[in-house]
Amino acid sequence: MEKQFTTFYIDEMHCGIDILLVKEINRQLEISEVAGAPVFIRGLLNLRGQIITVIDIGVRLGFAARQPTPRSRCIVLKTTAELAVLPQSADIEEETTSEMAGLFVDRIGDMITVDDREIQPPPANFGNIDGRYLRGVIQREADLLVILKIGEMLGAGKNNG
16 A cells, blocks of 8 residues: 655654645744753744644654754644544554644655555664654665654653653
8 A cells, every 4th residue: 555755854864754644834933932841842833823832853863952944844743633534544553642733844855655565664773763753664765764653752742751
């Protein structure tokens, strides 16, 4: 079965998430910091009157915090309620949260379609990245695409920091 992924970069690491999880990609990065929030919570974003918690998944993956650049974006995710109305044929293997959340990324890549048989298990020692955040990897012509478990990253944020 074919899957589509939105791809993006954290530093030079090429990452992807299921395109069905994405509500929109926004260049607005006027994010208000939240005192006392875990280090991977970049802050809150007011997007057309809706408050979105912005997660720096680079920090979540163990990278140093990065400053926004003109290429930085916020990937706004669909909520669990928005995912629930998709047809069962959508075959979504992830969950998000009931509240609006966004992902701070360094830059957006391409939207790609792959056969899910191309997704290989992640290497056991993939840098210092916690394996529970990795769904798999896809060997591309130019690089390795890391498929992330966004649901795990969002859920883990509620339990620890």
